[in-house]
Amino acid sequence: MEPRFPGEPLGLIAGGGRLPRIVAEAARAHGFRPVVVRIADAEGDDWDGFAGGYYSWGRTGDAIRFLKRSGVLRVVACGTVSKRPDFRAIVPSFATLLKLPAAFAIVRGGDDRLLRAAARFLENEGLEPMAVQDVEPKLLAPAGRIAGREPGTSEERALALAHRAAVALGRLDVGQAVVASQERVIALEAAEGTREMLHRVADLRARNRLGRGETLALVKAAKPQQDERFDLPSIGVSTIVEADAAGVRAIGVSAGRSLVIDYDAVAAAARDAGIAVLGLAPDGLPDEASRPAASAGSTA
Amino acid sequence: MEPRFPGEPLGLIAGGGRLPRIVAEAARAHGFRPVVVRIADAEGDDWDGFAGGYYSWGRTGDAIRFLKRSGVLRVVACGTVSKRPDFRAIVPSFATLLKLPAAFAIVRGGDDRLLRAAARFLENEGLEPMAVQDVEPKLLAPAGRIAGREPGTSEERALALAHRAAVALGRLDVGQAVVASQERVIALEAAEGTREMLHRVADLRARNRLGRGETLALVKAAKPQQDERFDLPSIGVSTIVEADAAGVRAIGVSAGRSLVIDYDAVAAAARDAGIAVLGLAPDGLPDEASRPAASAGSTA
Known part of the structure; x- marks a missing residue:
């Protein structure tokens, strides 16, 4: 998978572990500009040198707005998510509040593999989910x-x-x-x-x-x-x-x-x-x- | 299930837990004379008042001979077996040595539910395996x-x-x-x-x-x-x-x-x-x- 134009921003929704970093570096090597939204287990990870930041489950809306404002059209979600978000514990931001019903439905869906669910949510937001093997076969x-x-x-x-x-x-x-x-x-x-x-x-x-x-x-x-x-x-x-x-x-x-x-x-x-x-x-x-x-x- | 004659000996192959004792007491209440072969997790259990003893996996042959000599025709196997027997660690008695190939085949069979396998082994020895619910519906x-x-x-x-x-x-x-x-x-x-x-x-x-x-x-x-x-x-x-x-x-x-x-x-x-x-x-x-x-x- 190649950038559609030099320096195309590629959204990366990063959980924990080594995989998100490998994907980010491969994307950069292929000419993308990675924009990294860290979630869940990635909270404490060091992502110096990459645009982005950490977003709690309560700031889902902010994360999506950040990706869109960064010009992102395609996103890759990968990494570990070991804890399920507890929506009853969230103090929702205004942006999140607007999107909560959709996010809630996603997370209550099935097993604990939330990244897939999060990716579908992004698709509804007009962001195209890509696979890590598209970036690095x-x-x-x-x-x-x-x-x-x-x-x-x-x-x-x-x-x-x-x-x-x-x-x-x-x-x-x-x-x-x-x-x-x-x-x-x-x-x-x-x-x-x-x-x-x-x-x-x-x-x-x-x-x-x-x-x-x-x-x-x-x-x-x-x-x-x-x-x-x-x-x-x-x-x-x-x-x-x-x-x-x-x-x-x-x-x-x-x-x-x-x-x-x-x-x-x-x-x-x-x-x-x-x-x-x-x-x-x-x-x-x-x-x-x-x-x-x-x-x-x-x-x- | 009733005794075929008053005081018919009923073999009980007892693993750990409460179930073997409940079955033994029910058998006695129904007029059987329980003969208890303790195995595996039952090693340290107190079976005062019942005929029988503890048998290691290496003494399988002795246990069967004991049941037969006690006049047992029907046996019930129940209770927990949490460790698999390690046949390579067994110092076989002469009786066991004669039976080892058959016992070995049984224990290497499938999952860890050895009691069923042990019961089939007994069947080959001419002892009829019964269910605990036959004794106590x-x-x-x-x-x-x-x-x-x-x-x-x-x-x-x-x-x-x-x-x-x-x-x-x-x-x-x-x-x-x-x-x-x-x-x-x-x-x-x-x-x-x-x-x-x-x-x-x-x-x-x-x-x-x-x-x-x-x-x-x-x-x-x-x-x-x-x-x-x-x-x-x-x-x-x-x-x-x-x-x-x-x-x-x-x-x-x-x-x-x-x-x-x-x-x-x-x-x-x-x-x-x-x-x-x-x-x-x-x-x-x-x-x-x-x-x-x-x-x-x-x-x-």
Whole structure:
């Protein structure tokens, strides 16, 4: 995706984590001028050198006016939002008050993946939501081996079981992540998020609640009904480190429908931890044939 | 179920928790002579006044020989098994060594619900596995209101969502328990068990990770493919207390396919906590029409 004119402002609605910064820098490298609205987990993040500021949920209207006044026509929403906004706790500004019914309906909608909802809200405001992979196609996970070594037989079986469970979860519009051994599902992600689910697995392991012969795999899968513009599953260095601490030996993500954040660092961490990282085709098997043209693998 | 002759010995393979003792006392009240093989979590439990003893996984063969020598023809397996046996850590006795391949195959089978597997193993040994509700039909949850008050509208919506997710989980042969609000699924049980899942919800709540308007429901559902002789979902007083601590306002269980352990105490705890406890028909709605003839409700 290229700017429509040199220095086209690109709105970035940034939650927490590393992804928003990677997207902002890629946008700048492609000739955009990023305009960054920080929300939720991004409150304390350092965004020196980028136009924008932090907006609480109560200042949604102000954030939209700021983007419009900055000349923004297209926006990307990404990053983590770990707390749900509590609209009853908001002291609404005048601008927010005008927009509250619409915002309220959005946030009460479904699961905690508010960024997608926020993006739809922006669309109604005349701002076009774009996907992070439109800005940086290299973020998409390839099919087949992404990083680390090849998986062994029991790792492949654990990946297949975790993938099946993750797709079933996704169909319910619940979590994206599952840990399984070759024998059984160990942990399912819901509101707690992937990090806390991995901490739980580490804890079960420390308390000898897992069999010694159980080989663990983590799968993060896109929902079958996933809108690929928003909230794709992602893995980064912290995923590798936390998975390693939980005893996970193989990680699978949906090929072409998930993000690898900071590929070189992920590859190094996977190599150091001795973890196999794979892009899984929808049938759950690594599939070289489904490797997308633009992929993280191309940067390896 | 009546004894075939006065004082017929009834084998009881007892894991942890209150259920095995309730079953043993009911069996005795019906004229059986309970012979209790304690396993797993029951290691430290007090079973004074009952014939039997504790058997480690490595002494499976000894346990079976003990039951047979006691004249046992029918066995009931129930109670909690929170740790998987590690066959590589077993120093096998001679009797176990002879049976190890079969036992090993059982335990490596699927999820952590080992009691069902152990029961199948016994069947191969010529011992007939029976269900706890054969011994004590009052344990089965009725349809409709079981205890506490009637649910409100948002509680009914949370119950319906949790029930849908729990049935989907069951189809995957994973956990039986789900916590949902009227808006989204909050927590899914896998290897950690219901108690730890409820602790997680309490923790999410304490950290303001749930919205103030979210009304929480817990559902424990039988799997669609459930073998009703083994491992039915159950609730007891500790379920009510832990659910209350997690902020859960309504609890649903599969009517006729789940157990209410110690009904009077559950009813008192639900009343004290102000929690609605319901038996759910397979379509997810409380259904008076599907109320089973023999039910916990009849003891109310």
